[in-house]
Amino acid sequence: MPFRHVCLLLLVLLSANQGVASTELPTLPGVTGGEFTYTARKGDSLASISSRFGVLEKVLARDNGLRPPYRLKTGDRLKVDNRHLIPEALPEGIVINIPQRMLFLFRDAKLAASYPVALGRHDWQTPTGSFFVAQLEKNKTWCVPPSIQEEMRRAGKPVITRVPPGPDNPLGEYALRLAREGYLIHGTNRPYGIGMRVTHGCVRLRTIRWEVTGSG
Numbered sequence: 001m002p003f004r005h006v007c008l009l010l011l012v013l014l015s016a017n018q019g020v021a022s023t024e025l026p027t028l029p030g031v032t033g034g035e036f037t038y039t040a041r042k043g044d045s046l047a048s049i050s051s052r053f054g055v056l057e058k059v060l061a062r063d064n065g066l067r068p069p070y071r072l073k074t075g076d077r078l079k080v081d082n083r084h085l086i087p088e089a090l091p092e093g094i095v096i097n098i099p100q101r102m103l104f105l106f107r108d109a110k111l112a113a114s115y116p117v118a119l120g121r122h123d124w125q126t127p128t129g130s131f132f133v134a135q136l137e138k139n140k141t142w143c144v145p146p147s148i149q150e151e152m153r154r155a156g157k158p159v160i161t162r163v164p165p166g167p168d169n170p171l172g173e174y175a176l177r178l179a180r181e182g183y184l185i186h187g188t189n190r191p192y193g194i195g196m197r198v199t200h201g202c203v204r205l206r207t208i209r210w211e212v213t214g215s216g
Helices: 046-053 057-063 146-154
Strands: 011-013 035-039 077-081 092-097 102-107 110-116 133-138 174-178 184-186 197-199 208-210
Touching (some): 046 057, 046 077, 046 110, 057 077
Antiparallel strands (some): 035 077, 092 102
């Protein structure tokens, strides 16, 4: 079986928080996620909780009767509803629903997992269509595209051409390179952006680990 058709057979989300509801299998037909109560921990913010569970910050605030500025205290209890409709299943592979800001992984035509993602900005959108996974990469040096270098230059920022692996690398530790040049599904060193449209077209997840079986 060619590697490009093997695509992705297992996607695991690594998180300091176990039992994240957004990665659970559906409790209702056609729905993933659920309704639950979350107890705020030290360092939590409405934005970090929003990105972790795939709920818009304004929706989380509305559901809990919060008004800006949102200041959470350790022990605060929040109602979270991160239910999402599941798109039409693939026999094997990934569906990314841009309006939902969600990634859905299918195995044997069944939902295996779902994750909130960050997507392309409104002026630099994530492309739509069908794509193959061309390569799995770990600890990749980010070679900054000329278009992003030009954006840095226009903004008066230092122009960076390469970022080595490590905590400052925007690609995180693992990445899936798509067959369309210049686009990846990858981890991130900025998890607070998950659930938002803030990227240059790539798809970001929290720290991820990839495991592939088969040969190609």
